[in-house]
Amino acid sequence: MRKQWPVVFIAASLLAACTSDDGQQQATVAPPQPAVCNGPVVEISGADPVYEPLNATVNQDYQRDGKSYKIVQDLSRFSQTGLAAIYDAEPGSNLTASGETFDPMQLTAAHPTLPIPSYARITNLANGRMIVVRINDRGPYGNDRVISLSRAAADRLNTSNNTKVRIDPIIVAQDGTLSGPGMACTTVAKQTYALPARPDLSGGMGSVSSAPVAATPQNDVLPVSNDTLKSDDATGAPVSSSGFLGAPTTLASGVLESSEPAPAPVAAPVTAPAPVTAPAAEPAAQQPAATPAPAANASGGFVVQVGAVSDQGRAQQYQQRLSQQFGVPGRVEQNGAVWRIQLGPFASKAQASALQQRLQSEAQLQSFIAVTK
Secondary structure (H helix, E strand, O other): OHHHHHHHHHHHHHHHHHHOHHHHHHHHHOOOOOOOOOOOOEEEOEOOOOOOOOOHHHOOOEEEOOEEEOOOOOHHHOOEEEEEEEEOOOOOOOEOOOOOEOOOOOOEEEOOOOOOOEEEEEEEOOOOOEEEEEEEEOOOOOOOEEEEEEHHHHHHHOOOOOEEEEEEEEEEOOOOOEEOHHHOOEEEOOOOOEOOOOOOOOOOOOOOOOOOOOOOOOOOOOEOOOOOOOOOOOOOOOOOOOOOOOOOOOOOOOOOOOOOOOOOOOOOOOOOOHHHHOOOHHHHHHHHHHOHHHHHHHOOOEEEEEEEEOOHHHHHHHHHHHHHHHOOOEEEEEEOOEEEEEEEEEOOHHHHHHHHHHHHHHHOOOOEEEEOO
């Protein structure tokens, strides 16, 4: 009986060795933990997370500058906080680790160990802004940064090279469902809308007594609705909506409202015969009231401002890219220590509002309308 103790001791030691390994094996085989939300759910925009197979050539553990890097295998247990760098290379000058051409205007990022491609929610801990980025490159190296953001992502978060951020991965399943730490208290904004379901005609020619059953919207995909389209100006943006597009509500700080006169107090045409019988002094008093509207438009026009940066070269590069993408003229205007990036000018506010809608829907860019001098 005593001779069996060494055997039992050896077996117990081997069992302990198989399950320890600094907890790495336990973290690998444990089931993923669901994202926990203890606050209100917010909607964020950015890159649209879609399922993509991993790139086998860049998802192997590697060494660089004498340091070993292990690719994250369990995204459900990963979260990181640290300083973010800004990758400011010229468009098309480099290839990313995934083999794609680098584009600073895309919402992408480089990370040393997150899988490629993958998605993550980036939070600016200084101002609370959040966006979704697509990880498609490796880095940073040789500094104390934990992630490198494209210029577009950095501008959306309003980060600098000394901004602290938090990285929370988003797991995309093959069926498109999203999970992981990046989905805690978060929904990702969708830019598409589902049309109402088609009527069921399987019963023959149909019957007037049978009404089609309304389809229930799935998740955050909503049916198209025109309930909010109540604008008095058919060429402009909906005045009953909120946000930048001609909103009647209080505008956010830094948003300029056009000085265009309101359309309600329009005076009667001066060619009408009725004012002829009035005294000579009365037409003279009415004449200035009818002239401000043409004078305001003749003084310049309207421009759509999409941002302001401290570097003139980067501002011109950004303006030229947006002008080419949306087919409109643009300019860079200095204002103290910053350079304003503006598109236009346009002859009417309706044209500027139409470009605002395109910037929001096609590039998720916020902007405001300003009157040129």
